[in-house]
Amino acid sequence: MVSEVKQVSGRGIPLVGDDIDTDRIIPARYLRCVTFDGLGAHVFADDRDHLQGQHAFDQPQFQGAEILVVNRNFGCGSSREHAPQAIAKWGIKALIGESFAEIFFGNCVAMGIPCVTAVAETIRQLQEKIASNPQAVVTLDLEQQEVRCNDFVAPVKMKDGPRHMFISGTWDACGQLVSHAEQIRATAAKLPYVSWSSTR
């Protein structure tokens, strides 16, 4: 189930704008569901409607892209995992941005989707390169911590903790967590409130 994510290669897609929130990524009306299936079709639904075919996710040259390049504070707002799920179901396998909101970042880790950061200038250049040459292959290398696109090479960042989880294939923490049942019970037993009769 868990696999190593050391490098992601694919065509890129630029999405310019700061503070793109999860309501814009997947409007709440599409959260009326009991599975994540089908969310890909509705990613950025309102923004795409508004731009009538001119949104990057609708432009023919970016169809099939796998690396999304964004700006500042991407994924702010609600904790809905539906947001990264919708992006992933559309086909995105990695994100490069100036910065990401915390819950969004954590959701992506749990899904095996790396989000790396780069300085604003790198992002600007990368977005321009992809726009002018949508067929170019972008490679995100987590081991070397760099992004490559033809002759363009620039450093990207991810803290050692999550980076290690991707590289070693331990980004899905569930199995590890469950395997510590004994320690979990021991920790719980030391917490005063766990044994209070009213809170059991």
Place this chain on the structure above:
Amino acid sequence: MEMDLDFPIRTMSKGTLFDKVWDLHTVGTLPSGQTQLFIGLHLIHEVTSPQAFAMLRDRGLKVLFPERTVATVDHIVPTTNQARPFVDDLAEEMMQELEKNCAEHHIRFYNIGSGQQGIVHVIAPELGLTQPGMTVACGDSHTSTHGAFGAIAFGIGTSQVRDVLASQTLALAKLKVRRIEVNGSLKPGVYAKDVILHIIRTLGVKGGVGYAYEYAGTTFEQMSMEERMTVCNMSIEGGARCGYVNPDQVTYDYLKGREFAPKGEEWEKAIAWWESIRSDVDAEYDDIVVFDAADIPPTVTWGITPGQGVAINEPIPTPESLKEEDRQIAAEAYAYMGLQPGQLLQGTPIDVCFIGSCTNGRLSDLREAAKVAKGRRVAAGVKAFVVPGSERVKREAEAEGLDQIFIAAGFEWREPGCSMCLAMNPDKLEGRQISASASNRNFKGRQGSATGRTLLMSPAMVAAAAVTGHVTDVREFMN
């Protein structure tokens, strides 16, 4: 300021409530360097849990501590006709899924009509489930609300809901701690909502990324629990995954006697423990920011992020007056909102007035709004409605006659739920309608119309807008 967007593993804070609660709940350190953290209270609702239960089934896992998870239904419930089956088939399907999952895994569920149903961040405190020193997690970003009790509470995604169900733990990196100190008394017409909007406006919508916010100082000490909940609720709008207030006598007075609060001898032990987990006087913080309560005005948002706020009598900022990095989103906001730089928000006509949500749907919020509405009439052409945060809030408000004040003034009085805060239910803006809203987010399309516009403000100010028909300084209604 560029924030660290990855897991900030190394932290400097020492002796804060956050540090103490974190240490007490630490199960161990994972190979990634993250902490495996025990979760004392897990809250679930219909939107972010069905996929988590499906993941459990796929992996053949069970719920490890079913007694430490509590469920209710809030996001999708209609606030008019709550008869089952719901008119919306998709909402009905989500409802049935939650009912089935709770029954199958023996999870306590407060359903519609139980007398305790409501917005998850309203009912857990009401029931005394949320207590100081706990870790609280829920698949909802406004879980930060519970920090008002001196709990470490944060929103999680669905994969993490799965992790909590399966192990009662999460894999997390420790946050840094920023002490946000506000001192002094708030001026008349200035509410907890204004305090948090002012903080977010000042520190930015991503200023809190990587931090827990400790709200300290005499202003928060003087606040009621409901006011503290309003402040902590919107921590996430400032980028901080959790925010908290140290527990004190106000906290204990609120908790005493509630259904899940400790009783008798355990109550005495609880107080001693809660006192011990307060931040030490000589605690060390990663950052400290200080505000003067007297500087905080009634605040309204004019844009498309909760950080785009102005004082009620202050013009909408011009691009030149903003920091370079805030200009792009400001340009987007002027265009989307149809507002001009330099324009005063005061006097802007309003179509819809919404009082409710996990931010401002509690009894004291309704009381403040009712003071303004009393003896007045909702302006012609304005749709105004009040949605109590829970069945209990509704009951208590009706016992005080608040419903009658609102109804006499021309407001609709609804059933509890999340309603138009996020419009996953029939309550929505239409077209380019503009709302005065006591909720927490003004994102594009947030209230159910792709072109709908939201102005965030305190419940009293929403009521003032309802009776005048335009954005109004609530202080005009105070003598």
